[in-house]
């Protein structure tokens with residue numbers, strides 16, 4: 001048969017599965033990479049697609065076979081899914097069965113009452129839109145992005161179950177749910193026959209809310225976790241130690257969720273001390289921050305972001321030095337508790 005598709009210019013590194021580790025996600029049969037890549041920032045219309053392509057290719061070459069999206073990642077909303085779809089079509093179609101691609105709906109996406117929340121109407125139509133933008137036939141994981149107090153949890157969970165039964169998603173997840181609602185969601189989904197695969201909460205040295213009840217539930221119930229912003233959006237790296245570099249996330253006006261006001265002198269003082277410890281351990285602060293997250297046994301995977309391919313390499317190299325002595329862990333506690 002004549003193949004009319006152009007030969008893809010990208011061939012994945014044949015050693016891609018050698019360095020990465022793939023723990024089971026909770027008690028499921030799905031194994032996820034210890035480091036996953038999120039496309040929240042740096043994959044919008046304002047970003048160079050050549051750079052976006054290099055980031056995704058580098059990640060896959062290093063064994064990161066999980067890419068995390070959401071309907072509203074951009075800017076503008078939807079753009080990260082479109083970018084991913086274009087890169088996928090050009091370079092990754094042949095690797096579809098090696099990939100775990102996730103998307104989400106929950107936060108505001110389009111005008112009117114059906115473009116936000118947790119209703120069946122919103123989740124199913126948004127998933128359909130996300131599939132169109134990415135060009136995928138299904139998502140490996142589809143998440144409800146954030147709890148919606150105005151929608152009965154049963155309705156939201158039944159919509160997730162429906163997405164699996166209709167072949168639009170293989171697994172389901174929830175994100176940003178607090179412990180009590182998480183437990184309720186687990187019970188409802190179990191009854192529906194579509195077990196909750198994963199929870200996606202924020203977790204880093206500066207934001208440890210999950211340690212207060214959520215991680216116990218996830219471990220008890222056999223649910224995995226994909227923890228986001230492990231570098232606190234770049235703060236837990238050495239990048240802001242001498243000021244705010246141009247083009248850093250804190251310097252970019254279109255990024256509304258992180259700015260110079262969040263880089264306080266109190267935080268910077270902790271970052272400096274953590275950086276000293278990281279260097280003593282023979283790694284960068286970014287790497288120590290990732291290793292520290294992975295040290296929590298409820299964590300399946302660290303969901304990092306990157307603005308260039310070199311950052312992806314740095315993050316994956318965190319796996320070279322994951323262990324902490326009890327003394328090092330105590331030093332970290334002392335630094336964070338001041």
Ligand SMILES: NC(=O)c1ccc[n+]([C@@H]2O[C@H](COP(=O)([O-])OP(=O)(O)OC[C@H]3O[C@@H](n4cnc5c(N)ncnc54)[C@H](OP(=O)(O)O)[C@@H]3O)[C@@H](O)[C@H]2O)c1
Nearest residue numbers: 038039040228229230231232233234248249304305307311
């Ligand atoms: N479920 C949710 O509600 C939710 C919310 C937020 C995020 N997420 C997910 O989590 C993913 C990751 O979030 P995040 O981007 O905030 O993660 P993060 O890993 O904490 O921050 C990533 C940013 O840190 C900087 N960075 C990365 N490596 C670096 C290094 N080696 N040295 C210096 N700076 C470095 C880069 O910013 P610069 O631009 O400054 O280089 C990069 O874009 C998102 O893409 C998304 O998939 C989910």
